[in-house]
Amino acid sequence: MEFTVSQIAELLNGTVEGDGTTKVSRLDKIQEGTTGGVSFLSNMKYEPHLYTTNSSAVIIAEDYVPDKALSTTLIKVRNPYTAFTQLLEAYSQLNKQHLSGVEEPSFIGENSSMGENGYRGAFSYIGKNCKIGQEVILHPNSYIGDNVQVGDRTIIHSGARICKDSVIGNDCEIHPNTVIGADGFGFAPQDDKTYKGVPQLGNVILEDHVSVGSNTTIDCATIGSTIIRRGVKIDNLVQIAHNVIIGENTVIAAQAGISGSTEIGKNCIIAGQAGLVGHLKIADNTIIGANTGISKSITKPGRTILGYMGFEMKDFLKSYSIFKNLPSLQEKIKELEKKQ
């Protein structure tokens, strides 16, 4: 499908600087721009590409003033990233393929039902006593255990495992090979130094609009529920242990790990490879930096925490910059001692 730059600008509530009649049909990265493509500039790291890109049009901030002549047409908007996201959304809707029906062989157990207009791919498995909502997409080779509920319009990708008793909300997306509701890691030490498995009898609840990445694990509760609240977004290879609760609209990046019974507040951001020990409470709006270890509860909302065994970001960075100069600091002490 082809549009003029002016049409795009109108859609995005922006203004054109250059030739509005130029035709575009494709979305590009600015550094890989092509004739007929439209790209965007938001992160100023990429500014030099503006002057060399082959994109026919670039979406840019409305207050941006170029240093020199440009060969591309500008579409000026309030927020270039959001505007580009809108375009992606529109493009994605135009190209969306509607999956429906049942591919064989697939398996559905006794007493389970699936709502209308859904899709079950080949080799997908649904256990007993499951209630699957409307317009649900179960990709091939996915698995749903016994007594599971899945809400409307939820998408479960290939190889995802939704284990027994899980409750998945509406409009969720579970990416490939993620495991939801498998046993938590609970073992009671015995007198002979062996461990005995503690039965994990609870479940996992995902509220609405939750997204979980690929190869992530969310364990069922020992009793009660592991709860992922409305709007939470979880990346790939994340570990969420038993009885954890994640507050609304919190975001957790790849390879982070949350230990058992820890409760995370609303609107938090947990960066990649961060780790939290068990039985903590983390206040709302907390930001935890990449690879940060958290071993104490955080009670004051809105803090940014960083560093091995996490402390306040600005304190950590100050100490860390001196850490880098420890050899010269040691040298100074030696000199001071000599002078005594």
Add this chain to the structure above:
Amino acid sequence: MEFTVSQIAELLNGTVEGDGTTKVSRLDKIQEGTTGGVSFLSNMKYEPHLYTTNSSAVIIAEDYVPDKALSTTLIKVRNPYTAFTQLLEAYSQLNKQHLSGVEEPSFIGENSSMGENGYRGAFSYIGKNCKIGQEVILHPNSYIGDNVQVGDRTIIHSGARICKDSVIGNDCEIHPNTVIGADGFGFAPQDDKTYKGVPQLGNVILEDHVSVGSNTTIDCATIGSTIIRRGVKIDNLVQIAHNVIIGENTVIAAQAGISGSTEIGKNCIIAGQAGLVGHLKIADNTIIGANTGISKSITKPGRTILGYMGFEMKDFLKSYSIFKNLPSLQEKIKELEKKQ
């Protein structure tokens, strides 16, 4: 099923403080207690909930003396967590569902056999020349490669991959999407800077009573065997590289990684996100803290190791507390220098 608090107390070898005729039918978390539920208090972090819980009964340490009046009935026992675990166990046995038979379609290769009273779920695959024991549970979509042995009563969950030549003991449990016996990461650098794959010809051996979490990887040995000894418990998303040996009753928490040919002793605890480089020997009863990096062998048994490039816990904590004060330390040096 309903029991009186006195019946529960008798089962747990405990004593009742309050109304022993109260009826309970459910297990609760203390902070989410409900009428008719029984919960427990072990970790004193949760003590305040004792006075507000709606649980009809709470299992508690025999020497615990409440500060104020309680609305719940107490069941006093020697070890509340162990006692609660016993209850979970009993509850789990009462509610256990016995899986057996074969769901179709499933696949079993030439010259493979499966013992009595087992279960093969739909879309499960067994390769050639496999010997599967009695009462083995193969959940749907699981995979067993050629020449694999699986012992009695072992449970293999959905999406787990047991690759060729693996030997799995009795009473093991392999959680969803875990991979056992795939190739180790062995590549020989060539003169032209490419790498050539080193064939990985060995296997993985899991002895009896081993539990492996979800989305974990245990690679086969280059030659010989990667060995996980009796009673080892491994959590989710753990990496065990080729030729590693893990000693009896060692516990490894989520997202930890053990590099090639490292040997871990018996009764060790390796916390979450810890990492060990290759070719080390770790003595028995070693405890390695969360996110700790280990780059040297540990020869003395029973140490607790912590911190980036791990050292003795108390030393690390001392240095780390001063690290936090580095800015003031630097200030002091500047002042001392000025006074010269």
Add this chain to the structure above:
Amino acid sequence: MEFTVSQIAELLNGTVEGDGTTKVSRLDKIQEGTTGGVSFLSNMKYEPHLYTTNSSAVIIAEDYVPDKALSTTLIKVRNPYTAFTQLLEAYSQLNKQHLSGVEEPSFIGENSSMGENGYRGAFSYIGKNCKIGQEVILHPNSYIGDNVQVGDRTIIHSGARICKDSVIGNDCEIHPNTVIGADGFGFAPQDDKTYKGVPQLGNVILEDHVSVGSNTTIDCATIGSTIIRRGVKIDNLVQIAHNVIIGENTVIAAQAGISGSTEIGKNCIIAGQAGLVGHLKIADNTIIGANTGISKSITKPGRTILGYMGFEMKDFLKSYSIFKNLPSLQEKIKELEKKQ
């Protein structure tokens, strides 16, 4: 199959020290040597085993001179590890099983084709419009989404998920349960503190001779491609985010994570559990140590980087050794202050 030590030595272009007529039929680890086995000694950590091994022959460096009498026969070569790798290769070729044909049930979508001499295992799935090359091995329970291309001789193991639009080169190997081409983690924050998914419309390209371990995730690009160049080797549980580019012959060890849009140069080595933030450029021949965090681009090729928030290895080790002595350093400052 049985060979004499002299035959092995000839194959490896080495010389025999001891009885060349000894017969061997098996490959051993030196510490677990058996009569009739041949092992190797390369890492001098294992030297003591040379004097106690039961292996009938040991491959060793040509300039190695034993301290005392040996009961085993030596095969002296330029590079013992490379020579042993050659033997493994030969052994592996002799024992290789050729998989071919189609096991049923398996699924292949409209308009998809598969080249000659390939294998499709039971419960494997190929979507629509796919072009699969010659001699491709699709193990059981593997999944290939719509519009995917796979080159010749590539091996896709059980449970691997190759999502829509991916392009996989020749001679690649994708290990079990790895996910290639699932959605990147892109969410745009909204005014009401919810997040809205940014459509991920790009794909993943794997060039030729790429190997990817088990349970690894490589996300598709938002637009354009996430690119893994020729000869790259990736271990287990690695996270590669959207729009990342990995240069030729770079090696990435287990549990490392590369955030979105970061570009890694050629011939780099990224050790286990390392983490890189997004939008960086890492120069060719960079070595990044285990558990190292990288938050800035590295422009000079050939550096070795180590430590939390990574800096030059020798600087880090110097600072870190003083970190361990911080308590005594603090003591010295206190004494200096007293003397004022």
